[in-house]
Amino acid sequence: MFEATKVGRSVSKQDFKEQQAQLRTDLLAAQRELKAARVPVVVLISGIEAAGKGEVVNRLNEWLDTRGVQTFAFWDESDEERERPRYWRFWRALPARGEMAILFGGWYQTPIEHRFRDHCSDAELDAELNRIVDFERMLIQDGTLIVKFWFHMSESDQKARLKELSRDDKSRWKMLPDKSKFSEQYAAFEQVAERVIMHTDRGISPWYLIEAGNRRYRDLTVGKTLLHAMRSRLAANTPPDEQTPSIGSPELPVGEQARITLLDQLDLALALERDAYKDELKALQNRINELAWRAYTQKRSTVLVFEGVDAGGKGGAIRRITNAIDARLYRAIPVAAPNDEEKAHHYLWRFWRQIPRAGYISLYDRSWYGRVLVERVEGFASDAEWRRAYSEINRFEEQLVDSGVILLKFWLHISQDEQLKRFKDRENVPYKRYKITDEDWRNREKWPQYKEAINEMVVRTSTRHAGWTLVEGNDKPYARIKVLRTICAALTEALEGEQRPPAGYLPCGERRPQPAKRAATDKKDK
Known part of the structure; x- marks a missing residue:
């Protein structure tokens, strides 16, 4: 906070x-x-x-x-x-x-x-x-x-x-x-x-x-x-x-x-050498699979929230998690605009319905934070509605944690230049074309308004029981490894009682890219 x-x-x-x-x-x-x-x-x-x-x-x-x-x-x-x-x-x-x-x-x-x-x-x-x-x-x-x-x-x-x-x-x-x-x-x-x-x-x-x-x-x-x-x-x-x-x-x-803002403090030049990424990805995925089964045995449910700018790498990070876990243990939930039934209820109603059973995992690709981000910036929520949402969200998350849920929240961030590069890549590659929409381009034009909303969101909802992890996302391998490490550390702490670094800023070998010959040393340092 x-x-x-x-x-x-x-x-x-x-x-x-x-x-x-x-x-x-x-x-x-x-x-x-x-x-x-x-x-x-x-x-x-x-x-x-x-x-x-x-x-x-x-x-x-x-x-x-x-x-x-x-x-x-x-x-x-x-x-x-x-x-x-x-x-x-x-x-x-x-x-x-x-x-x-x-x-x-x-x-x-x-x-x-x-x-x-x-x-x-x-x-x-x-x-x-x-x-x-x-x-x-x-x-x-x-x-x-x-x-x-x-x-x-x-x-x-x-x-x-x-x-x-x-x-x-x-x-x-x-x-x-x-x-x-x-x-x-x-x-x-x-x-x-x-x-x-x-x-x-x-x-x-x-x-x-x-x-x-x-x-x-x-x-x-x-x-x-x-x-x-x-x-x-x-x-x-x-x-x-x-x-x-x-x-x-x-x-x-x-x-x-x-x-x-907090986003200005992120070092988006951070990167991970490719060979080190492959080795660590395999080890972390094996560890997450083991911890997911242990959480199932101990009846500890997990909620993973992924937010970020368009093309920030949320889908890629989620796939590296789900590829490591038995499909019977998790549910990935893409959050889009509410339907008529959801609009007829309080905005948190649809998320309460999707909270996982004890021992299972829910991964939200966007979440209840839409109320203080897109709904705020685009005018879909009134000032009164999105302003009081901070307190409502904090209480909602506190109830989850108090009930034993392991809750982790990730914001994946990239620069405007990197976003433009990824947008153009999506337009030029046939199998990626479905990812880019007119709405993505419209949102890009409101980058300053979203930046202000993101900063206030983190300030008001990064709490002791549910801190944000800000992920430097210009380098996809680095971002994915940071997400996986954070999840492993949190699950280990919750299931084995090991001490966990403060939620929100878990160190992840945060250093500038190194030459290939230093990869082994860097990995050891991490």
Whole structure:
């Protein structure tokens, strides 16, 4: 879920200076309009330690008219607060109509800290998060605009920032009595944060995940996103409900480095020497066959999801799997546009019907992610429908995993040049001609829109229980081996209890192509 907050986005001093002046003007204008419209605004500021939350709040107070803004930090509970229900302190902080409140942590701070410190269980945390969802819905339906920011960065960036803060006598970090826990247990805190965000990221109150490594990028993104949210609320003219679309993605600053995505991080030059590919393919297929029968014996079902750009290699990867498995154990499911019966039901209905029995395997050639990809880009789903689908999909997949299903999701990606090459190849080769359609060419024209949708899909649905594996697909042998290795590792971990690398970025001998004479050495290294 947090991969996109670690890609190194930044804004130069000159770009920041040029964009800041207009942003301040626009924010003040929107603030005045909201005051006239009597719309209360709640801005929730949360995230990992040392992400600069205090700096962001100070910046917002600089950009906005502070006469209409109040800031609250919920640190220690007072005796007065301890004698009352927990939400009493938040009710007191809620802004009047037309005013704005900025809340550090808000109603999320205590549940996150309690779970991180093992003061409550996952079930108890989920119960509190359900209460939060209901609380926010109630406020929103009464007219409140709630904008929630989560600030994140890589572990190395956090360590560097903490070292910087440790030398500042005025920093809150230096004043914390047990500050070491946060820096020493980065992964544990991130896991709790993922659960909280996944549970409370709703269509009417989405989380905005902000990369906090570069201060200028962070501050501009927050300001632009807040402005977009304020303007959208003014344009709507009425409080949103569960059917009303929200924004969902940060409003990014201008600049190439400020708009890079997870797909831009993939090294599409990665390749595998042909002889090494043949040897490893045979070994991995034998291993998958063995693991498939073992899963059948242990009654562990498997769901494999394949998504990717057109001509990205999904079919080829699926065939390398099915060729290795007894046909009685699997079912390959090509997903096309829904028929009339499927349209008459919830979009997940048809996928629920195809979940495999215990011990069997289902391979989806495209899947329920069509709701947030093709249906989003082509306009087949309304904004409200595809925006709330992230939460629906996460809960659907969590139910599968909790029931014992081994779930793996692959995104196979290629460059635009490689896609054009494969399209032309399909047109020129008779037995491949059926693969290319007018729709493929139309989709290619919308490459930027699909790229944006793919990035948001991975951000919002790559979770601890169902992470995405991004596959560099320009070299077909490399891509197929990476898919097979990922499946073998996951099945081995599930069936034998071996430790599995984090889902989503399984190392696969990721190196540049080597000369043939190095093939044996490279294979050994892998």
